[in-house]
Amino acid sequence: MAEVTIEDVIEDARIFLSENYNMRLRIPIRRNNRLKKTFGQFIHMDNIPDCIELSGILLDYGGKAAVLDTLHHELIHYALFELGKPYRDGDLEFESELRKYSVSPTNTSECYGPIVRFVCAECGKSAFTTTKRVGSNPQRYRTKCCKADLINVRNDVIYGEYKEAE
Incomplete structure (x- = not known):
């Protein structure tokens, strides 16, 4: 895999x-x-x-x-x-x-792996988190931008280059 x-x-x-x-x-x-x-x-x-x-x-x-x-x-x-x-x-x-050697410095890497995507109910801004519990209990969380409810909550995966979603 x-x-x-x-x-x-x-x-x-x-x-x-x-x-x-x-x-x-x-x-x-x-x-x-x-x-x-x-x-x-x-x-x-x-x-x-x-x-x-x-x-x-x-x-x-x-x-x-x-x-x-x-x-x-x-x-x-x-x-x-x-x-x-x-x-x-x-x-x-x-x-x-x-x-x-054209190597990236510290703290410049992307985010990979399972994530939870959501939208702010107030301003419509899209965001994501790597905290898995957000996907199963979105009502317990608020957005950073407006402290509003999360809507359109869905699980997703971010792959690096050369990878396809299965």
């Missing part, structure tokens, strides 16, 4: 690190279904690299380009960390590496 498997991700990671940093991948890359607000993270503990985690939502609903963009972002964190260079978001060297 997923367009990009974790095996595909690991193989791409090996190639990316080898070609761009002359480095081997020495940590696992894992799927983490609990990641909702972020699509990936590089984890290190006690100054030792631990793993890279990618969101299950990204792997299931994001297209290949979105998955690889997030993966490369996390791999740049990892590579710079291993090289002893500034590796955190906002560090000039890290941001320069993102531009060098």
